[in-house]
Amino acid sequence: MIHSFTALLSRSQQLLGALAIVIALAGVMGWSSIASAQQPVPSVNLGFEPSALPGETIAVSAYLTDPLGNPIYDAEIEFHYDVEFMNVTDSVEIGTAVTNETGLALLTWQPRSDGENHIVASFAGNDVFAEASDTQILEVLPGEQLYRELPPYRIPGANMWLTSGLITTVWLIFIFSLALVGWANLKTRNEPHTSNTEAKGGSADA
Amino acid sequence: MESHSDIDQVSDDKPKNWDISRRKMIKMLGGATAAGLAVGYLPKALRAEPVAENAADFQVATDAESSERLRQWMMIIDLRRCDGCQSQGTPPQCTEACNMGHFVPKPMQWIEVYEHELSRDVGEIAPLDSSTTPPIEGTKFMPTPCMQCQNAPCVNVCPVGATWTTPEGITLIDQNRCIGCRMCMAACPYERRSFTWGEPPTSHAADFVEHSVEHQLPIQKGVVYKCDFCPEMARAGRLPFCASSCPQNAIYYGDLEEDLASNGDEVVRVSEFLAEHSAFRHKEELRTRPRVYYIDGHGELAGRDPKTHGTMPVRWNIDLDIKDGAKNWERSS
Amino acid sequence: MTYSTESLERATVEAMQRFSKRYIISFIVLSAFVVAGIVAYINQLQNGLYETGMRDRITWGLYIVMFVFFIGASMGGTFVSAALRLADMGWRAPISRGAEYITVSALFTASLFIFADMGHPERAINILLFGRWESPLVWDVYGLNTYIAGSMVYLYLAVLPDLALVRDRVGHQLDPIRRLFVIMFSASWTGHPKQVKALDTSLKVMTVVIVPVAVMMHTVTSWIFGMTLREPWDSPMFGIYFVVGAVYSGVGLIVVFMYVMRRMNHMEAFLTERHFLNMGKLLAGAGGVMIFFQISDLVTAGFKLKGDSAFNLYQLADGAMAPIFWTYIWVGLMIPLALMLLPWTRTIWGVLIASVLANVGMMLERYFIVIGGLRLPLNPYHAPSYMPTLTELTIVLGLCSLFILILMIMMKLAPAISVQEMIETGEIEAVQHDARRAASTDGPEGAVA
Numbered sequence: 001m002i003h004s005f006t007a008l009l010s011r012s013q014q015l016l017g018a019l020a021i022v023i024a025l026a027g028v029m030g031w032s033s034i035a036s037a038q039q040p041v042p043s044v045n046l047g048f049e050p051s052a053l054p055g056e057t058i059a060v061s062a063y064l065t066d067p068l069g070n071p072i073y074d075a076e077i078e079f080h081y082d083v084e085f086m087n088v089t090d091s092v093e094i095g096t097a098v099t100n101e102t103g104l105a106l107l108t109w110q111p112r113s114d115g116e117n118h119i120v121a122s123f124a125g126n127d128v129f130a131e132a133s134d135t136q137i138l139e140v141l142p143g144e145q146l147y148r149e150l151p152p153y154r155i156p157g158a159n160m161w162l163t164s165g166l167i168t169t170v171w172l173i174f175i176f177s178l179a180l181v182g183w184a185n186l187k188t189r190n191e192p193h194t195s196n197t198e199a200k201g202g203s204a205d206a
Numbered sequence: 207m208e209s210h211s212d213i214d215q216v217s218d219d220k221p222k223n224w225d226i227s228r229r230k231m232i233k234m235l236g237g238a239t240a241a242g243l244a245v246g247y248l249p250k251a252l253r254a255e256p257v258a259e260n261a262a263d264f265q266v267a268t269d270a271e272s273s274e275r276l277r278q279w280m281m282i283i284d285l286r287r288c289d290g291c292q293s294q295g296t297p298p299q300c301t302e303a304c305n306m307g308h309f310v311p312k313p314m315q316w317i318e319v320y321e322h323e324l325s326r327d328v329g330e331i332a333p334l335d336s337s338t339t340p341p342i343e344g345t346k347f348m349p350t351p352c353m354q355c356q357n358a359p360c361v362n363v364c365p366v367g368a369t370w371t372t373p374e375g376i377t378l379i380d381q382n383r384c385i386g387c388r389m390c391m392a393a394c395p396y397e398r399r400s401f402t403w404g405e406p407p408t409s410h411a412a413d414f415v416e417h418s419v420e421h422q423l424p425i426q427k428g429v430v431y432k433c434d435f436c437p438e439m440a441r442a443g444r445l446p447f448c449a450s451s452c453p454q455n456a457i458y459y460g461d462l463e464e465d466l467a468s469n470g471d472e473v474v475r476v477s478e479f480l481a482e483h484s485a486f487r488h489k490e491e492l493r494t495r496p497r498v499y500y501i502d503g504h505g506e507l508a509g510r511d512p513k514t515h516g517t518m519p520v521r522w523n524i525d526l527d528i529k530d531g532a533k534n535w536e537r538s539s
Numbered sequence: 540m541t542y543s544t545e546s547l548e549r550a551t552v553e554a555m556q557r558f559s560k561r562y563i564i565s566f567i568v569l570s571a572f573v574v575a576g577i578v579a580y581i582n583q584l585q586n587g588l589y590e591t592g593m594r595d596r597i598t599w600g601l602y603i604v605m606f607v608f609f610i611g612a613s614m615g616g617t618f619v620s621a622a623l624r625l626a627d628m629g630w631r632a633p634i635s636r637g638a639e640y641i642t643v644s645a646l647f648t649a650s651l652f653i654f655a656d657m658g659h660p661e662r663a664i665n666i667l668l669f670g671r672w673e674s675p676l677v678w679d680v681y682g683l684n685t686y687i688a689g690s691m692v693y694l695y696l697a698v699l700p701d702l703a704l705v706r707d708r709v710g711h712q713l714d715p716i717r718r719l720f721v722i723m724f725s726a727s728w729t730g731h732p733k734q735v736k737a738l739d740t741s742l743k744v745m746t747v748v749i750v751p752v753a754v755m756m757h758t759v760t761s762w763i764f765g766m767t768l769r770e771p772w773d774s775p776m777f778g779i780y781f782v783v784g785a786v787y788s789g790v791g792l793i794v795v796f797m798y799v800m801r802r803m804n805h806m807e808a809f810l811t812e813r814h815f816l817n818m819g820k821l822l823a824g825a826g827g828v829m830i831f832f833q834i835s836d837l838v839t840a841g842f843k844l845k846g847d848s849a850f851n852l853y854q855l856a857d858g859a860m861a862p863i864f865w866t867y868i869w870v871g872l873m874i875p876l877a878l879m880l881l882p883w884t885r886t887i888w889g890v891l892i893a894s895v896l897a898n899v900g901m902m903l904e905r906y907f908i909v910i911g912g913l914r915l916p917l918n919p920y921h922a923p924s925y926m927p928t929l930t931e932l933t934i935v936l937g938l939c940s941l942f943i944l945i946l947m948i949m950m951k952l953a954p955a956i957s958v959q960e961m962i963e964t965g966e967i968e969a970v971q972h973d974a975r976r977a978a979s980t981d982g983p984e985g986a987v988a
Contacts, residue, residue: 090473164248177741184737189727252672365676386658391598397917404589428658538596538923
């Protein structure tokens with residue numbers, strides 16, 4: 001990211017203004033030589049509530065200021081957080097925001113990983129300023145489940161009790177039918193009765 | 207008024223018909239007891255809780271997490287990077303690693319790499335005249351694990367609750383309860399379930415493992431198996447065999463609760479990653495709501511020409527000492 | 540020649556006592572088949588379903604085909620017996636007993652086919668221990684149990700007076716086992732008016748209950764397939780389609796049974812051509828509805844050729860399932876219908892041939908429904924094929940033999956024609972009229988009888 005002066009010259013006219021600022025700054029700070037100029041390192045100040053619940057929307061802000069404390073505006077700040085997932089450590093992007101005239105880059109975020117989240121706001125540097133970053137720790141407290149599946153669709157009344165009731169009713173009718181005949185047979189088994197032509201069994205024999 | 211008197215008359219008659227003798231009373235009591243027994247027993251019989259035998263195992267897995275938030279495991283398969291291991295000159299490494307790591311019995315592939323035609327006209331309808339030219343030529347590879355549907359057809363049809371979806375969103379099988387009716391296999395729209403038709407050709411080594419529904423070993427005869435999504439390994443912070451073995455890092459394994467997924471090389475935010483690449487789920491129109499997402503492609507990031515066909519045949523962990531009486535069978539006859 | 544109640548009673552009771560040479564030989568042969576089936580099943584238990592032609596992609600085979608077929612076959616019995624009783628059709632009287640036998644026997648056989656198909660039959664109890672009421676298979680198990688119980692109660696109530704008849708008439712001549720059976724199950728029936736009234740009430744209740752139970756059973760069986768996401772099965776029409784198909788094959792099976800029983804027991808006088816022709820009308824009606832369903836199902840799917848239904852249509856029209864499908868359409872549906880529509884084939888033989896063809900057709904239909912549905916590739920692989928193995932064929936043969944054996948045993952336990960119903964419905968006079976008419980015209984009935 002270190003640009004040589006010649007590289008700067010080859011850039012478009014738009015950069016000349018910035019160049020003037022660099023020269024002016026360098027002059028003010030009493031640096032001896034432009035040719036060997038280190039780009040000034042701005043400071044990034046990351047700020048948010050130190051703890052949050054998972055899924056809670058928190059505002060993550062970063063102030064980008066030059067070494068003199070003046071805000072740097074229209075600069076892009078990238079927000080990341082460091083994770084270790086499945087034994088893989090990586091830096092996962094939260095998002096990017098552009099600083100306003102007060103040097104403030106602001107975005108909202110919903111942290112989801114439990115425990116300490118190392119949040120990094122980094123400024124990639126531009127033609128004028130060197131890169132800079134800041135890391136702060138966000139403590140995510142134990143909280144409620146965030147991801148939920150759609151509950152199964154249930155039709156009111158269509159449940160196990162309906163099934164059980166249906167089966168039981170049908171079986172009871174079967175038992176009732178058998179019992180009715182069995183009962184009649186038992187009650188009248190020794191009762192003599194006139195044999196009529198429609199009666200079956202022994203009567204036909206007689 | 208006349209009708210009213212009629213009704214009165216009917217109601218006057220009624221007690222005669224309902225003259226309850228003691229015997230009738232006993233009979234009715236008997237009937238009521240039978241009904242009570244039936245109503246008491248049936249709901250119990252008809253409301254299976256999953257995994258009776260493995261309740262302990264399973265409880266540990268979920269209880270440990272119960273104070274914390276439950277993980278919601280998921281997978282993203284980036285088809286732009288999958289070349290069916292053509293560039294490696296090997297069989298698909300995901301399948302092989304899974305076969306080896308899980309002691310998968312021979313013809314099964316819990317994650318199977320299918321070669322889909324890019325044009326959906328071809329291949330789906332076999333009897334179509336093969337001499338016609340498809341509008342898009344070429345194929346793509348699609349590693350197909352169990353989709354871990356959240357509205358799982360297999361779970362919905364299982365008569366004994368031997369397959370169920372865990373609170374972590376994974377569909378598991380309790381092989382100790384499975385009756386081998388294969389209804390789940392008929393119901394699965396992804397053809398991801400396999401049956402042990404005979405004594406499975408696995409090595410003795412797998413028999414010494416204590417049975418758990420989460421690794422499914424030891425393999426039994428006459429029950430159903432499928433990809434178990436490796437929840438044990440995931441909880442221990444290890445990627446499943448398929449994800450960690452992919453030479454192109456095409457398989458991401460992740461957690462929807464934490465919104466993170468990793469392919470062993472990088473960690474991505476699931477929600478953004480899926481949206482950014484317009485991820486889709488296989489046969490999404492069936493509303494099975496799988497937990498496996500695909501990013502469409504045909505191996506272009508691995509430098510594959512879509513017109514190169516075929517993968518090498520996969521191998522199994524069957525060079526070890528095989529059980530006596532083990533059978534060899536094919537996926538389809 | 541006239542037939543009195545007396546002659547009917549004598550004929551039925553004699554038929555029970557007579558063990559012809561043909562009966563004994565077929566009994567032995569069928570028992571041998573059952574034994575072969577048991578041997579094959581033991582082999583299958585030892586080696587697993589490896590012994591079958593089923594594999595991961597075609598997961599159900601001949602067992603489920605036959606399960607569905609026998610469930611369907613049972614429908615005819617209930618339909619003829621109970622639905623015609625509801626409709627107060629007198630001509631059902633000599634048929635209903637056989638129909639009820641077929642229902643019970645077919646349901647019993649069907650439940651055994653489920654056991655043949657299971658990977659772990661010893662865990663079948665899990666369905667009662669860990670059943671999930673959400674599963675179509677559990678509906679099927681409870682439905683099947685309920686249906687078997689209902690059919691048996693219904694059969695028993697209908698057979699009760701006839702058992703008493705046997706007890707009183709020839710009880711002393713019977714062998715000890717059957718004597719004990721008859722005495723035990725005739726349950727002190729004396730024909731007392733109160734008993735007759737109670738039986739009448741019970742039968743009315745059971746008739747009303749058993750018809751919806753039967754329809755439910757066939758619907759639930761279709762839902763085993765209809766509740767999956769596979770294209771050819773994923774149809775709301777499946778329930779009614781199965782019910783009508785069941786009536787079709789069930790009626791056909793009863794006709795076959797009627798014919799065999801008529802010849803074996805010399806019941807020509809009581810089972811006349813009129814009964815066969817009436818059954819033929821039922822068969823033609825059910826067949827016509829089947830054709831209508833087949834057209835509405837295939838034409839709506841075939842016009843659009845949407846997704847997987849295209850594969851199904853191709854495989855039926857000129858793919859692997861085409862021989863089965865077209866045999867079913869022409870031999871199983873069209874020819875029986877034609878046989879019933881053409882006046883010169885409207886004879887006992889015509890009805891019998893139509894019935895046999897209807898059953899062959901329905902077996903083929905169950906086959907292409909089950910196998911064709913499973914053949915559908917869900918992933919890009921070549922559509923799998925299925926060929927039943929010797930083990931499967933042996934077990935199927937054994938269970939089919941068992942089905943016939945149960946019928947043969949039941950035929951010797953009670954009169955094969957319901958004497959009581961014949962009298963009650965006045966059918967006894969009607970068959971006398973049939974006989975007079977046959978004698979006067981010397982029609983085909985006269986020739987056969």
